[in-house]
Amino acid sequence: MSTxxxxxxxxxxxxxxxxxxxxxxxxxxxxxRYQNVTKxxxxxxxxxxxxxxxYEREFFALLGPSGCGKTTLMRMLAGFxxxxxxxxxLAGQDLVGTPxxxxxxxxxxxxxxxxxxxxxxxxxxxGLKQDGVAKDATAARVEEMLKLVKLEQFARRKPHQLSxxxxxxxxxxxxxxxxxKVLLLDEPLGALDKKLREETQxxxxxxxxxxxxxxxxxxxxxxxxxxxxxxxxVMNHGKLVQVAPPAVIYEQPASRYVADFVxxxxxxxxxxxxxxxxxxxxHAAAADMSLTIAQDIxxxxxxxxxxxxxxxxxxxxxDPPADRSVNCVSGxxxxxxxxxxxxxxxxxxxxxxxxxxxKPNLTRMVERPISWDDKVWISWSPDAGVVLTS
Amino acid sequence: MRKGxxxxxxxxxxxxFTFLYLPIVLLVIYxxxxxxxxxxxxxxxxxxxxxxxxxxxxxxxxxVTLRVAFISATVxxxxxxxxxxxxxxxxxxxxxxLFSGMIYAPLVMPEVITGLSLLLLFVAVNFDRGFWTIxxxxxTFTMCFVSVVVQSRLVTFDRSLxxxxxxxxxxxxxxxFIITLPIILPAVVSGWMLAFTxxxxxLVIASFTTGPGATTLPMRIYSQVRLGVTPxxxxxxxxxxxxxxxxxVIASVVTKRQEMERQRAERxxxxx
Numbered sequence: 001m002s003t004x005x006x007x008x009x010x011x012x013x014x015x016x017x018x019x020x021x022x023x024x025x026x027x028x029x030x031x032x033r034y035q036n037v038t039k040x041x042x043x044x045x046x047x048x049x050x051x052x053x054x055y056e057r058e059f060f061a062l063l064g065p066s067g068c069g070k071t072t073l074m075r076m077l078a079g080f081x082x083x084x085x086x087x088x089x090l091a092g093q094d095l096v097g098t099p100x101x102x103x104x105x106x107x108x109x110x111x112x113x114x115x116x117x118x119x120x121x122x123x124x125x126x127g128l129k130q131d132g133v134a135k136d137a138t139a140a141r142v143e144e145m146l147k148l149v150k151l152e153q154f155a156r157r158k159p160h161q162l163s164x165x166x167x168x169x170x171x172x173x174x175x176x177x178x179x180x181k182v183l184l185l186d187e188p189l190g191a192l193d194k195k196l197r198e199e200t201q202x203x204x205x206x207x208x209x210x211x212x213x214x215x216x217x218x219x220x221x222x223x224x225x226x227x228x229x230x231x232x233x234v235m236n237h238g239k240l241v242q243v244a245p246p247a248v249i250y251e252q253p254a255s256r257y258v259a260d261f262v263x264x265x266x267x268x269x270x271x272x273x274x275x276x277x278x279x280x281x282x283h284a285a286a287a288d289m290s291l292t293i294a295q296d297i298x299x300x301x302x303x304x305x306x307x308x309x310x311x312x313x314x315x316x317x318x319d320p321p322a323d324r325s326v327n328c329v330s331g332x333x334x335x336x337x338x339x340x341x342x343x344x345x346x347x348x349x350x351x352x353x354x355x356x357x358x359k360p361n362l363t364r365m366v367e368r369p370i371s372w373d374d375k376v377w378i379s380w381s382p383d384a385g386v387v388l389t390s
Numbered sequence: 391m392r393k394g395x396x397x398x399x400x401x402x403x404x405x406x407f408t409f410l411y412l413p414i415v416l417l418v419i420y421x422x423x424x425x426x427x428x429x430x431x432x433x434x435x436x437x438x439x440x441x442x443x444x445x446x447x448x449x450x451x452x453x454v455t456l457r458v459a460f461i462s463a464t465v466x467x468x469x470x471x472x473x474x475x476x477x478x479x480x481x482x483x484x485x486x487x488l489f490s491g492m493i494y495a496p497l498v499m500p501e502v503i504t505g506l507s508l509l510l511l512f513v514a515v516n517f518d519r520g521f522w523t524i525x526x527x528x529x530t531f532t533m534c535f536v537s538v539v540v541q542s543r544l545v546t547f548d549r550s551l552x553x554x555x556x557x558x559x560x561x562x563x564x565x566x567f568i569i570t571l572p573i574i575l576p577a578v579v580s581g582w583m584l585a586f587t588x589x590x591x592x593l594v595i596a597s598f599t600t601g602p603g604a605t606t607l608p609m610r611i612y613s614q615v616r617l618g619v620t621p622x623x624x625x626x627x628x629x630x631x632x633x634x635x636x637x638x639v640i641a642s643v644v645t646k647r648q649e650m651e652r653q654r655a656e657r658x659x660x661x662x
Contacts (some may be wrong), residue, residue, distance in 0.1 A: 080553055100556040113554035117572045127558035160654065178558065 021057040026038050031056040037086035046072040048238040059208050059215045061229035069238035070218045074184050078107045100271040107179035110187040112171035120170050121155040127178040145173040165196050185217040201227045222262045223372040234258050255390045259308040266355045268307040272299045280387050286353040291327045309385035314357035316345050321379045329377035421624035428619045434515025440626040451505030453612035462528035463585035478544040496534045505598030527599040528589040536581035543577035576648040583641035587634050
């Protein structure tokens with residue numbers, strides 16, 4: 001694909017994406033419904049009393065550490081695992097008890113699971129042949145799929161004659177060939193290197209828009225989930241912690257777990273002092289001072305609270321900020337992480353706790369004005385952080 | 391590390407291989423002996439091989455042996471493969487350890503005991519002994535060898551291949567025949583060949599389970615040798631060695647190929 005075409009598609013994609021939010025529409029009917037689903041393996045509970053709605057044409061990501069139950073949740077939709085209790089419906093039809101080979105969903109496997117004794121062409125045609133699709137229709141669909149993943153030249157090759165990236169495309173084409181109602185992607189890009197992975201993420205989004213299909217992706221890579229998904233479900237210990245669009249997950253995490261799992265964060269422990277008029281004042285033990293956060297929450301004075309501030313929202317200066325309405329704390333530079341695009345300053349406060357501040361390196365200066373052991377002021381505005389009560 | 395062979399290594403090598411192969415080499419050489427006396431060399435001749443063609447007893451025995459080997463290897467391969475699948479797939483049924491132990495036990499069971507117990511069984515159920523009892527006995531003892539060979543292949547088999555087939559709409563039994571079996575076929579084939587050669591040269595179990603009219607080649611050779619070794623026996627043994635060698639070589643080449651193919655694919659994957 002030429003860059004020109006990629007950009008154009010990207011723009012249309014962005015345009016549609018902004019308006020796409022069926023989960024906010026109470027009249028919208030979900031395509032996939034997990035209702036009070038529990039799955040136990042012996043004494044281990046992989047998924048616990050979980051309910052989740054996924055809408056048509058949505059690109060939905062299940063995000064969480066390994067062992068959090070995200071893969072089990074997906075495999076229950078594919079039919080490889082049956083829930084211990086609860087219902088899973090797809091387009092109103094109860095799926096529980098339906099074997100995998102009769103479900104209108106297809107899966108792209110983490111290992112790709114390409115049939116080693118079949119050519120690329122036969123791999124892609126496999127599902128269509130099982131459905132008894134006519135020969136010419138199969139051929140047409142396979143050609144279309146090969147074109148979609150740009151592998152027309154490789155139709156006659158065997159999987160072991162392909163590179164990792166090409167195999168990944170064959171796996172994608174094979175799982176798309178039957179035009180399933182839902183495509184399940186199990187860590188689809190885990191085996192690719194970083195550059196290729198980023199490219200492929202955008203291609204996945206393009207393909208999803210082009211085919212107008214519902215995609216459900218399982219990943220432990222938060223950047224991947226943020227890039228591709230319309231909504232993300234963060235999971236932990238078999239439960240949903242938060243289900244929301246990427247920006248909400250990042251900017252308004254529901255709990256310390258989400259704030260910490262997605263992206264980098266400073267967590268400052270304290271007690272709520274006052275909560276009125278959309279301004280919450282929290283007394284932070286570490287800095288022995290009151291911090292102000294502009295946020296509407298249900299919290300009473302005296303409640304335990306944590307302030308979560310992302311490092312890139314923390315300003316770092318050698319002089320105290322002129323604007324006294326911002327939260328500011330002084331400290332000394334304990335360590336500096338130079339990443340090229342950013343420098344991460346670890347600032348030690350009076351009580352020994354540390355706060356990270358990220359600063360973009362806007363000039364080509366090699367010697368930065370702020371150095372080790374410097375006394376600095378860190379500050380952030382009331383709308384930069386969030387107060388978390390759990 | 392020294393590259394050349396030390397005197398000690400060289401002599402152990404020579405002694406070891408001499409010990410292993412000298413008797414066989416002698417047997418092969420003497421099968422081409424022109425003399426009737428086995429121990430006296432009287433020039434090269436293929437006379438005994440031609441004589442063999444007129445020896446109906448030996449030919450009959452050879453035919454019985456081949457039929458027994460073919461049938462028992464085939465049935466043992468089917469059963470052994472099924473056993474291997476059950477043991478690798480249904481991981482946690484109660485008594486799994488017992489079952490896998492029981493599959494391996496016949497590998498180390500003295501043949502005399504296997505033969506005797508089978509004989510007792512056939513007598514107890516009043517089964518007419520002969521061709522079919524030998525075949526059944528051979529199925530029993532070669533099955534576990536097949537099972538072990540196939541099991542070692544199944545352990546490294548990526549189950550998501552089967553899941554992918556199911557996911558794409560292929561029912562389980564069909565998945566086995568068009569996905570699983572073609573991929574594990576080299577192991578199944580070498581299992582068959584192993585079973586075939588084991589059946590071919592078995593004397594003890596066949597002697598226990600045979601009946602009138604069913605004499606295998608090893609049994610025939612053994613009974614003739616007791617009346618004195620004839621060059622004909624040398625000739626028939628040479629042919630037997632040739633068959634076994636060919637089958638074993640094919641089996642190991644197939645396994646080796648499969649292994650190389652797998653390693654090549656892995657290298658490509660790593661490079662890819």
